Amino acid sequence: MTMLAGVLWGTSFVSIQLGLDDGFHPVVFIAVRFIIAFASALLVARFIGPLNPALLKDPWVWGLGLTNTVGFLCQYVALGLTVATKAALITNLSLIFVAPMSYYWLKESFTPLKVGALLMTVPGIILLTTGGDLASLKGSEFLGDMLSLAAGFSWAFYIIITKHILRDPKVSVSSLTLWVMGTTAALVVPMGIGVIALGGASLGDVGNVGWAMAVYTGIFCSTVAYLLWTRGLRGVTATVSAVLLLIMVVVAAVMDYVFLDTEIGMVPWIGAGILLVAMVLVSLSPEGNGTSRE
Numbered sequence: 056m057t058m059l060a061g062v063l064w065g066t067s068f069v070s071i072q073l074g075l076d077d078g079f080h081p082v083v084f085i086a087v088r089f090i091i092a093f094a095s096a097l098l099v100a101r102f103i104g105p106l107n108p109a110l111l112k113d114p115w116v117w118g119l120g121l122t123n124t125v126g127f128l129c130q131y132v133a134l135g136l137t138v139a140t141k142a143a144l145i146t147n148l149s150l151i152f153v154a155p156m157s158y159y160w161l162k163e164s165f166t167p168l169k170v171g172a173l174l175m176t177v178p179g180i181i182l183l184t185t186g187g188d189l190a191s192l193k194g195s196e197f198l199g200d201m202l203s204l205a206a207g208f209s210w211a212f213y214i215i216i217t218k219h220i221l222r223d224p225k226v227s228v229s230s231l232t233l234w235v236m237g238t239t240a241a242l243v244v245p246m247g248i249g250v251i252a253l254g255g256a257s258l259g260d261v262g263n264v265g266w267a268m269a270v271y272t273g274i275f276c277s278t279v280a281y282l283l284w285t286r287g288l289r290g291v292t293a294t295v296s297a298v299l300l301l302i303m304v305v306v307a308a309v310m311d312y313v314f315l316d317t318e319i320g321m322v323p324w325i326g327a328g329i330l331l332v333a334m335v336l337v338s339l340s341p342e343g344n345g346t347s348r349e
Contacts, residue, residue: 057287057299063280065306070268070276071131077265080256081131084269086247089240091273092281093233099278100233107230111238115220116231120238122213127243129206136199145203147301151177152211157293161218165294172298175333179301182326211297217285218293228286236277301330 074084100106110116130146154173157163220226250256261269288296305327 056283057291057296058302060280060284060287061300061302062306063276063283064300065303066310067272067276068303069310070272074265074268074272077262077268078260079265079269080247080250082128082243082250083247083256083258084265085127085131086240086244087269088273088277089236089243091270092277093236093240095274095278096229096233096236096281099282100229103227103229105227105230106233107227108234110226110230110234113220115216116234117238118216119213119220119235120242122209122216123235123239124242126206126209126213127239128246129202129209133199133202133206136202145200146207146210152208153214153297154294156211156215157218160215161293163292163294169294172333173294175329176298176301179326179329179333182322182329214288214293214297218288218296221285221289228282228289232278232281232285235281298333301333305330 071084075081079087097106133146154165158165217231220231251258284296284300287299291299
């Protein structure tokens with residue numbers, strides 16, 4: 056389930072780019088996406104049940120909404136300030152944050168196999184995103200780099216907090232997903248309204264492709280992907296989940312090649328292969344099922 060979520064999130068990179076190119080302001084795009092996400096998550100939760108609105112009293116749930124909002128805002132703004140390759144590289148190295156946070160906070164165990172898989176992901180991401188040409192990372196703005204780092208750091212916290220909440224067996228995946236979509240929407244929608252009210256954007260400028268991408272990312276890359284990922288996190292550790300989610304980097308690269316005519320040479324494919332091997336190794340780790348040192 057975790058890898059299926061990663062595949063859906065991998066498709067979101069091209070989808071977001073298409074939506075932005077068709078008239079969406081980044082903040083407005085995020086706001087519309089999570090309005091749609093909350094509505095679709097509400098339908099799912101009403102069908103599966105329970106809604107469990109008491110989760111809104113849990114500050115950790117609002118923490119998930121906050122880290123999710125910060126992650127998306129940092130990512131979108133960063134892409135306007137730095138080169139996309141470097142933004143992707145820095146953001147997807149967020150698993151470096153997940154591992155120590157999981158070790159100290161969640162008492163996650165680390166076997167030599169898992170550590171080896173973690174170490175493999177770094178060269179894998181670098182080769183896939185740069186093609187082995189580190190010169191491609193030059194020329195980016197420092198602020199954009201820092202925002203990319205902040206996005207990765209924010210989503211690292213998101214993974215850890217979600218795992219912490221899921222330790223309570225009474226918390227259902229559908230209700231947690233619903234209120235994460237709701238708290239994210241509650242935080243980002245006023246920002247989107249503010250951008251429109253100040254004349255920074257207009258929904259009238261958005262074309263059919265843009266609206267289609269908002270619906271797709273709202274339903275499939277938000278509600279469906281978060282449901283799958285949250286359900287998968289119940290059975291694996293936070294670090295294993297972070298490594299498995301790197302499948303989205305591979306999917307995004309393939310989507311770039313198919314839909315945006317981005318050339319992919321041999322070196323990036325080697326990087327993708329390294330990441331896939333790391334995913335297999337971390338799945339084989341005895342601690343891949345969520346065990347801890349407690």
